Amino acid sequence: MRIGNPGEERPAVAVGEDKYVDVFNLTPDFNEKFFGSDGIERIAAEVEKRIAAGQVLEIAGQRIGAPFARPHQIICIGLNYRDHAEETGAQVPPEPIIFTKSPNTLIGPNDTVLIPRKSQKTDWEVELGVVVSKRARYVESPEAAKGFIAGYVLVNDVSEREFQLERQGQWSKGKSSETFNPAGPWLATKDEITDPSNLGMTLSLNGELKQNSSTKQMVFTPEFLIYYLSQFMVLEPGDLINTGTPPGVGMGHKPELYLKAGDVMRLTIEGLGVAEQKVSNAG
Numbered sequence: 704m705r706i707g708n709p710g711e712e713r714p715a716v717a718v719g720e721d722k723y724v725d726v727f728n729l730t731p732d733f734n735e736k737f738f739g740s741d742g743i744e745r746i747a748a749e750v751e752k753r754i755a756a757g758q759v760l761e762i763a764g765q766r767i768g769a770p771f772a773r774p775h776q777i778i779c780i781g782l783n784y785r786d787h788a789e790e791t792g793a794q795v796p797p798e799p800i801i802f803t804k805s806p807n808t809l810i811g812p813n814d815t816v817l818i819p820r821k822s823q824k825t826d827w828e829v830e831l832g833v834v835v836s837k838r839a840r841y842v843e844s845p846e847a848a849k850g851f852i853a854g855y856v857l858v859n860d861v862s863e864r865e866f867q868l869e870r871q872g873q874w875s876k877g878k879s880s881e882t883f884n885p886a887g888p889w890l891a892t893k894d895e896i897t898d899p900s901n902l903g904m905t906l907s908l909n910g911e912l913k914q915n916s917s918t919k920q921m922v923f924t925p926e927f928l929i930y931y932l933s934q935f936m937v938l939e940p941g942d943l944i945n946t947g948t949p950p951g952v953g954m955g956h957k958p959e960l961y962l963k964a965g966d967v968m969r970l971t972i973e974g975l976g977v978a979e980q981k982v983s984n985a986g
Contacts, residue, residue, distance in 0.1 A: 704889045704892060705733060705768040709811075712768035715760075716750045717889045720976065722759045724750055733890070734772035736864030738836050738853050743892055770813040770856060770890040771834060775905040775939040777884060777900025780862060780928060781874065784920045790950035799923050799931055804860070804945070805879035811816065812887035812978035816861055817985040819880040824864035825962040825982075828948035829906040829914050830971045831899065832858040833925045834890055839938040848929035854892040855899055855925075857883045857975040859906075860945045864954050864961075881985070886943070888976040893972065900924050902973040904949065908960075909967055916949030918972075939959070 704723055705712035714733050715723040720744075728812040729746045730737050757870075781800035782788045788795045818825045836853035861884065867877020896902070900921060906914035923931070928944055953960040962968075 704887070705766060705772075706765050708766060709722040709768070709963040711848065716746075718754055718759050720920050722860045723761055723762055724753045726750060732772045733770065735775060735939055735941040738769055738771075739838065740836070743836075743853060744797075750943055752792065758976045759878045761980045766811060767813060767888045769809050769886040770888065771886075771941055771943075773806045774834075774941045774943045775806070777945065778932060779804050779878065779945040780923065780947045784916065784949045785922060786916060786920050787908055787950045787952070787955075789947055790952075790955040794822050795922055796904055797799045799928060801932070801935075802878065804875065804884060808879055808880050808881065809943075810885050811887050812857065813980060814885060814978070815983050816859070816885065816962070816968070816980045817880070817882045817983055819866070820898035820985050821854050822863050822865070822929070823961065824954070824959070825951040826862045826864055827908065827913070827968055828856045828860040828862060828952055829855055829858045829904050829972070830945045830948050831832065831902065831904070831918050831925070831972060831975075832886060833899075833928070833939055833946060834858040835929065835938045835942040835944070837940050839929055839933040845924065845927040845930045846907065848926040848933070849893075852893045852925060853940075855896050855975060856886050856890045856943075857888075857972045857978055858943075859944055859970055859978065860948060861885070884945075885980050886980055887978060891974055902975075904972045905970070906951065914949055914951035916951070920949055921946065923972050927966070939943065
């Protein structure tokens with residue numbers, strides 16, 4: 704976890720759902736340097752000692768930031784759920800559909816999501832995020848790619864559909880507005896998630912369930928995606944991969960349904976906590 708005001712977050716390790724251990728004196732942040740130097744393994748023993756000694760703090764009343772610092776890149780995978788492809792009327796892709804999202808879209812799990820100026824079609828997407836643990840280039844196989852996973856995180860791949868689909872060019876245009884990538888509350892290390900391809904996931908809008916599926920609907924698994932991406936680009940420690948969304952997005956409703964100021968989104972993925980984002984208009 705990272706706890707504190709924007710730009711002032713301190714690295715921490717969650718203890719249950721309401722407490723944490725501050726680890727600022729063990730690492731200044733959960734960033735590229737941390738992940739690339741086996742940081743998770745390096746601090747684990749000391750964290751256990753602090754928990755045993757009762758050196759835990761209350762989360763209540765504090766802002767939770769994204770659980771890692773701004774990554775080198777955010778890579779997204781489109782149409783990676785069979786049931787979502789059916790919802791949009793698209794074919795299940797034979798290879799992953801890849802697009803990028805600006806890294807400065809990253810915000811905390813409970814921060815406000817801003818509807819861009821002149822937007823009429825801002826949408827939601829609950830997704831499983833995967834964080835890369837070490838530099839990955841030409842990974843030999845999906846099995847080998849498991850060694851390049853630091854952990855998993857709950858994300859909302861917020862999207863503006865007019866910008867994405869009606870304004871020409873790449874999908875990145877509709878994915879990179881400010882606040883469009885809430886993440887957290889925590890990063891679960893890979894040993895904590897037994898089967899990332901069998902996690903229940905939901906998104907509710909104003910208390911009404913909109914997305915209710917499982918990562919078992921994924922076409923391409925997290926380890927396959929790391930293997931595949933590494934054939935085309937170099938992944939750096941701390942990079943984030945958003946692995947796609949199940950059906951129930953606003954664009955798939957009939958009639959279409961999009962976010963408006965005052966809305967509240969609540970997201971869950973098994974083992975990855977709960978996030979809740981209010982919606983406001985960009986100033």
